[in-house]
Amino acid sequence: MTFHSFQTLPENPQPLRINWPTVAFFAGIHALALLAPWFFSWSALGVTLLLHWLFGSIGVCLGYHRLLSHRSFKVPRWLEYAIAFLGALSLQGGPIFWVAGHRLHHAYTEDEYKDPYSASKGFWWSHILWIFYPRQEFFNFECYQRFAPDLARDPFYHWLNRYFWLLQIPVALLLYALGGWSFIIYGVFVRCVILWHTTWFINSVTHMWGYRSFESNDNSRNLWWAAILTYGEGWHNNHHAYPHVAKCGWRWWEIDVTWWAIQLLKILGLAKDVNLPPANAVSLSS
Template identity: 45%
Template sequence: RPAGVPPRPSLPRRVVVHAASSRRGSSSSGGRLPPRRGRTSEKPGRSTRAIVEETVMYVEGGEAPAPESEANTEANTSTSYSKLYDRLMSSGPLRMHRQVPKPSKEAQMKEENAYKLWLSDVAVTVKRKYFFGRKFMVRDLAVFALVSSMHLGLLWAPATFSWGNLGLCMLLYFVTGCIGITFGYHRMIAHKSFVVPKWLEYAAAYCGALSIQGDPMEWASTHRYHHLHTDTPKDPHSTYEGAWWSHAGWFLDNEMTLSRTEDHTNAKDMMAQPFYRFMQKTYSWHILLSMGLLYAFGGLPALIWGGCVRTCIVWHITWSINSFCHIYGRQEYDTRDLSKNNWLFGLLAWGEGWHNNHHAFEYSARHGLKWWQFDLTWIIIRSLQFVGLAKKVKLPTEAAKAKLAFE
């Protein structure tokens, strides 16, 4: 926390308030619109459609129920990440549903074996060997083979280039990256920032599966743990363990990752749905089918550009949100973690780069909270809301933003 900034106040009780915009020319005071009775010849146009938003508002006078914790946060603000990690890892299996205190960035900076990342204020301590002198599990080798084969495919990209193949790559980059990951996996499924009809939810989730980042349930569960334990030793990909670890090293170390993400009971809402159970059981077949279709319709060039090139682009942009956006950028809200707003990935990742905004208000369907923070995914959500396909869209109020703002 920057000098002179008071400690973050405890969050008051959260309530959900529904508000509807009135029709143009009406004298509505902002409550719900009365239901129509009988037939009418009036056809509401785009400018007169009543859009219902669900806004999260913090109301003075009540305390939010605190998550189950293993220690008092304020009593441990002087603990470095390294010491907190050593203590937790030596005390038996991690209890992932219990929170631990946030480590002190200043204390971590003073750790003897820590080093500062280039041009940043983040000091890291490498806790696991990345490649040499470590034990590899079968899944580690399988994931490494998959990632390596996709990157090796890039060697054929120059020889198979055409504008048509580049267009195919960009189209699938949007479908799997924006619609699949950002819109589907992240804001809709993991955070429940809005609700759409089931056919649209499942279609977006299927697009996310084609990004080859795991089945929907696995992805959402892991991401929910990331937010519950951001930049603590229970975070699946904390930057305090190194830039490479938070970028890609974490999922190449199955032993450590399973200790943090194997329990999917934080995704019971998805376990109850046959579609997500089906995707979990048959996930690999959908990837093979998609690659087979690319080859069948466009041969090797389509497989290289629509498969390898596109997948690597989506991978590294997604992974960079976990790494670069916890190292480089600006913090506008006191989130007590390393999340930062990064304009470059705000553009490349369809609005996901406004990462400090997201960690401050993880429920928000909109990440670019200021007019100049471009967020294409929010534009898509807002458009779907306008035509009635997206409902219960969650946004932070100005009062909620003011509570966490540094300035």
């Protein structure tokens, strides 16, 4: 990624217009998730928690975020593809879309026009409204692909970026075979809604509330409950201060479940060149 490619973003883009099909899609998924009380079972709840971790912690946090967006460690290509596939199953967009947007977020954190989910525009904008009022440079493939050129050159990521949403169909069919409609309601709709909002909390609340361990040119914060819900991503000030470090929770009590998975991959010889916190890092408490 060259810095020049970031400079092509407009300083004052065209007025925003709401995308009603997108609103209808998210509203429909949320409405179906509300059926959960009528389809409850402990096994269905277990499916929700399992898939939230598998698609969220492994697919999004470890894969889309720490591996693909920041390249904070390396794994064999086959494993990278498998982890990215899990990220696509989260229904948070294809890998090129997700990575491009996140890299822009770091390049222009909280900039009103250049950060796709800028917290400077308020909680609801950074949490969800940025999706309902899409801007072409962030949502049109021909525009955003230049912000993730390493992925855009790869045919597999092209395919995954285009067809990620279709992957919910085999997931739903498998869940139906295992547990009927209860597993579909919980394993698809409830899981999607919870995973969406826990991910969006990192865009919104961790730029508003919490404590700061490091000086950074933004309002990023470390927020304990957001870290619990997102397997370690809530230690957001640590991450913004050192975005290419694979570990988000630095202190012993800053629980980072995703980091545990990276450590396991390292022990198994599957993760290499893992970026660790620098020895000369200076915290605000120093």
